[in-house]
Amino acid sequence: MNKKTKFNLLYSMIRMRMVEERISSEYSNQQMRCPVHLSVGQEAISSGICLNLKDKDQVFSAHRSHFHYLAKGGNLKQMISELFGKETGCAGGKGGSMHLIDIKAGLIAAVPIVGSTIPIGVGLAWANKLNRSNKVVVIFFGEGATEEGVFYESINFAALHNLPILFVCENNYYSVYSNIKNRQPTNRKISNVSKSMGVESYRMNGNKVEEIFTKTQKMIHSIRKNNKPILIELSTYRVLEHCGPNNDDHLNYRNKKELKRWLNNCPIEKYKEHLLKQKVLSNEELKKVYQKIDKEISQSFDFAKKSKFPKKDKLFKYIYAD
Ligand SMILES: Cc1ncc(C[n+]2csc(CCOP(=O)(O)OP(=O)(O)O)c2C)c(N)n1
Ligand SMILES: [Mg+2]
Numbered sequence: 001m002n003k004k005t006k007f008n009l010l011y012s013m014i015r016m017r018m019v020e021e022r023i024s025s026e027y028s029n030q031q032m033r034c035p036v037h038l039s040v041g042q043e044a045i046s047s048g049i050c051l052n053l054k055d056k057d058q059v060f061s062a063h064r065s066h067f068h069y070l071a072k073g074g075n076l077k078q079m080i081s082e083l084f085g086k087e088t089g090c091a092g093g094k095g096g097s098m099h100l101i102d103i104k105a106g107l108i109a110a111v112p113i114v115g116s117t118i119p120i121g122v123g124l125a126w127a128n129k130l131n132r133s134n135k136v137v138v139i140f141f142g143e144g145a146t147e148e149g150v151f152y153e154s155i156n157f158a159a160l161h162n163l164p165i166l167f168v169c170e171n172n173y174y175s176v177y178s179n180i181k182n183r184q185p186t187n188r189k190i191s192n193v194s195k196s197m198g199v200e201s202y203r204m205n206g207n208k209v210e211e212i213f214t215k216t217q218k219m220i221h222s223i224r225k226n227n228k229p230i231l232i233e234l235s236t237y238r239v240l241e242h243c244g245p246n247n248d249d250h251l252n253y254r255n256k257k258e259l260k261r262w263l264n265n266c267p268i269e270k271y272k273e274h275l276l277k278q279k280v281l282s283n284e285e286l287k288k289v290y291q292k293i294d295k296e297i298s299q300s301f302d303f304a305k306k307s308k309f310p311k312k313d314k315l316f317k318y319i320y321a322d
Helices: 003-029 043-050 066-071 077-082 117-130 143-147 149-160 190-196 207-225 256-263 267-277 281-307
Strands: 060-063 107-110 137-142 166-170 200-205 229-236
Touching: 003 066, 003 077, 003 207, 003 267, 003 281, 043 066, 043 137, 043 207, 043 267, 060 066, 060 117, 066 077, 066 107, 077 166, 077 281, 107 117, 107 267, 117 137, 117 149, 117 166, 117 190, 137 143, 143 149, 143 190, 149 166, 166 190, 166 207, 190 200, 190 229, 200 207, 207 229, 207 267, 267 281
Parallel strands: 060 107, 060 137, 137 166, 166 229, 200 229
Antiparallel strands: none
16 A cells, blocks of 8 residues: 555544534534534544545445545535535535435435435435446445344345445444443344355454455455446544544443543554554654644634525525425
């Protein structure tokens, strides 16, 4: 892997982390009034995968959508404006954090009804196949979404019609406060279920960005070439509370040892150390990266704050059918 790719992977993860840290620190000012599901700790997955995509490829997300939007090239100013409910937001200020969209960038939809974007993504991939557009559709979802019936229908349909889809299950072991052990049989793996239904499936470490990049590069190439779906299940961990800008570990729903182990397994810190050691970048250059991103984020927040709320006559447009 060349130095530029390594640098880009690190840059992408640091940018994501810094964007969400700013959202977290500004949230109590009460100017962002939508719920936010932060993905801190899960940076490696969308960074590693989306760097392999072409502009024309299409991505679907769910309630925890910020990183998918950013990784696919979604506009940061429009994302922050959306969180502020402003007319300059990517959904006109009417959707908030859970309804990010940037069609031009290929972020087709984020929908917070758990599992709901899976069949939409499958439908789009079917249309793409019929139109011979040679686009790959990537559908991101949490392990909780695999407990919805629609997941199985979608996997079946994608297998039956050989659809060009990369299903990405970000297994962070929790659905709100419930550990996966209380929701799914321990000896059954999600990737084995999809495999038994006819979709090539793999399990992977979700905190190792280079490994994710290299492995999914081959997969995406194979999906595009052979018109066949692949599912990957990546183990990772959500660092902050399920919904909101804070930490909720005082509630004790997560085992302390487990928490410590995952916090020590930060995808960014490990990779940063590795690239500094390999001399891909110097401490000086790293400092400049932080400064550059900080400036970009400040400009995006200023833009959002200065933007106007949607006008009254636009408020109900697209909300109800005529
Ligand atoms: C159909 C449906 N059921 C329940 C909810 C409430 N809910 C929102 S997020 C969430 C957790 C989903 O867990 P997972 O898919 O693992 O994603 P994660 O939050 O871990 O990223 C739940 C139950 C919902 N939005 N939609
Ligand atoms: Mg989860």
